[in-house]
Amino acid sequence: MSIRVKNLTKSFGEHRVLTGIDLEIQKGEVVCIIGASGSGKSTLLRCLNLLEQPSSGDIYIDDENLTDQSIQPEKIRKRLGMVFQHFNLFDNLNVLDNCTMAPKLIHKENKEVAEARALDLLKKVGLEAFSQQHVANLSGGQKQRVAIARALTMNPDYMLFDEPTSALDPEVVGDVLNVMRDLAQEGLTMVIVTHEMQFARHVADRVLFMDGGKILEQGTPEQIFEHPQQQRTKEFLRRVTTWTDAN
Amino acid sequence: MWDLFIDYLPLFIEGIKVTLFLAIAGTFFGVLIGAILAFMRTQTVHFTDGVIVKVIKTVIRWIAVIYIDIIRGTPMIVQASLFYYGLVSGFMPPLIAGLVIISFNTAAYIAEIIRSGINALDSGQMEAAKSLGLTEGQAMIHVILPQVMKNSLPALLNELIVNVKDSAVLSVIQVTELFYSSKSAASSSYQVLESYMIAAIIYLILTLILSRGVSYIVNRTTKKPGRQVTLPVSQTVEEAGV
Numbered sequence: 001m002s003i004r005v006k007n008l009t010k011s012f013g014e015h016r017v018l019t020g021i022d023l024e025i026q027k028g029e030v031v032c033i034i035g036a037s038g039s040g041k042s043t044l045l046r047c048l049n050l051l052e053q054p055s056s057g058d059i060y061i062d063d064e065n066l067t068d069q070s071i072q073p074e075k076i077r078k079r080l081g082m083v084f085q086h087f088n089l090f091d092n093l094n095v096l097d098n099c100t101m102a103p104k105l106i107h108k109e110n111k112e113v114a115e116a117r118a119l120d121l122l123k124k125v126g127l128e129a130f131s132q133q134h135v136a137n138l139s140g141g142q143k144q145r146v147a148i149a150r151a152l153t154m155n156p157d158y159m160l161f162d163e164p165t166s167a168l169d170p171e172v173v174g175d176v177l178n179v180m181r182d183l184a185q186e187g188l189t190m191v192i193v194t195h196e197m198q199f200a201r202h203v204a205d206r207v208l209f210m211d212g213g214k215i216l217e218q219g220t221p222e223q224i225f226e227h228p229q230q231q232r233t234k235e236f237l238r239r240v241t242t243w244t245d246a247n
Numbered sequence: 248m249w250d251l252f253i254d255y256l257p258l259f260i261e262g263i264k265v266t267l268f269l270a271i272a273g274t275f276f277g278v279l280i281g282a283i284l285a286f287m288r289t290q291t292v293h294f295t296d297g298v299i300v301k302v303i304k305t306v307i308r309w310i311a312v313i314y315i316d317i318i319r320g321t322p323m324i325v326q327a328s329l330f331y332y333g334l335v336s337g338f339m340p341p342l343i344a345g346l347v348i349i350s351f352n353t354a355a356y357i358a359e360i361i362r363s364g365i366n367a368l369d370s371g372q373m374e375a376a377k378s379l380g381l382t383e384g385q386a387m388i389h390v391i392l393p394q395v396m397k398n399s400l401p402a403l404l405n406e407l408i409v410n411v412k413d414s415a416v417l418s419v420i421q422v423t424e425l426f427y428s429s430k431s432a433a434s435s436s437y438q439v440l441e442s443y444m445i446a447a448i449i450y451l452i453l454t455l456i457l458s459r460g461v462s463y464i465v466n467r468t469t470k471k472p473g474r475q476v477t478l479p480v481s482q483t484v485e486e487a488g489v
């Protein structure tokens with residue numbers, strides 16, 4: 001069980017966003033992707049569940065090749081949970097219904113089974129008491145935890161997180177990161193685009209640094225954060241970890 | 248004028264009933280047909296679609312585009328005459344023909360309201376639904392359309408008010424709505440000015456009541472937490488109503 005990306009490229013018109021990505025993620029691994037804005041992190045993640053069309057190359061989820069013409073995207077997507085920067089909770093539903101709609105529609109779970117499982121997961125993210133609330137009444141941190149629970153209701157084999165805390169107020173970032181750390185410790189396979197360097201350092205098995213549509217450098221958190229090899233990596237880490245008013 | 252109104256009361260009452268029936272039932276069916284048209288109109292071809300699906304989607308979209316253009320580009324009075332006198336006058340009663348015409352006419356306008364609602368909705372909603380494994384159709388029915396309908400409520404109710412007034416053209420195919428009633432009153436009483444004044448006043452009262460009702464519904468829906476209704480930017484309901 002693994003995600004394998006081979007020589008993936010992606011262009012938007014003339015604009016080359018991913019230039020030959022090779023990547024393998026094993027079941028149970030937690031991979032954090034760091035890099036400057038515009039380096040292609042989101043695009044890479046979105047290619048993995050076919051929200052974007054790869055321009056060339058291959059992506060294997062387990063043994064299915066996503067670039068196969070016969071692939072049914074729904075079948076792939078339900079195995080890869082995705083958490084977005086802006087939560088994207090369904091605004092027409094309450095918290096519980098957000099978490100039961102997909103299992104009921106796709107796994108044909110009956111109401112009781114779906115709700116019991118959703119409540120379990122809401123409990124796990126600390127929001128059981130909010131199950132009947134409308135999503136508009138939640139804070140950002142609560143919304144993101146519901147979004148994580150919602151993705152987990154489909155029992156995905158892999159979870160993709162695209163800057164899950166970037167839209168949050170600083171004081172609630174920790175709540176979301178704690179939930180993600182717990183998931184990592186339970187052995188869930190996770191690919192996380194993040195700017196939370198401390199989180200990446202402590203939770204990731206592997207850190208990828210992306211720059212200009214390439215994976216420029218990868219390694220253990222220790223290798224990347226303590227002994228970066230590439231000049232670009234060093235510069236990036238210096239910029240995100242220290243502030244000076246030199247410029 | 249009051250005497251005239253009393254003398255012809257049953258005629259005017261009949262007219263009011265038929266007008267309201269056409270406006271309400273026509274808007275109701277218009278929303279159903281309009282939602283289907285909007286769904287057809289917003290079909291987009293994806294890289295994950297097979298060749299046949301791509302062709303089908305393209306054809307479906309063009310059918311909707313052409314239909315909407317034709318309906319919106321021709322007067323309803325012409326559509327009604329063409330449909331009734333040209334096709335169905337032998338076997339379809341005018342009232343039913345009128346309902347068909349007003350429903351399929353308003354559907355084209357409602358389709359555009361719904362389509363712009365679909366386009367205005369945050370694309371993250373569709374992406375989240377897809378990322379959970381929903382098909383595009385499932386996402387449309389369970390996530391997108393419920394929100395679009397709610398957001399479009401003011402514009403849809405406004406279409407109801409428009410239909411109260413526009414149903415008057417159906418008198419051309421002998422539908423006994425309010426304008427037809429006043430025409431009959433005018434020709435049998437010879438009080439032409441008064442008859443049409445009565446019609447104007449009744450239309451005004453109906454549309455005023457409806458637009459106040461719409462404002463009330465919209466405001467009430469807006470006040471409930473988490474159930475916001477966005478008014479179309481170009482117009483408030485009150486302005487658009489009458």
Ligand SMILES: Nc1ncnc2c1ncn2[C@@H]1O[C@H](COP(=O)(O)OP(=O)(O)O)[C@@H](O)[C@H]1O
Nearest residue numbers: 012015017035036037038039040041042043044
């Ligand atoms: N849908 C799109 N159409 C055109 N260009 C896009 C689109 N999505 C992303 N891009 C471009 O691709 C580049 C990489 O974007 P993205 O993957 O979002 O980077 P990151 O997530 O690392 O900030 C950017 O230059 C961005 O403008």
Ligand SMILES: [Mg+2]
Nearest residue numbers: 041042043163
């Ligand atoms: Mg991004």
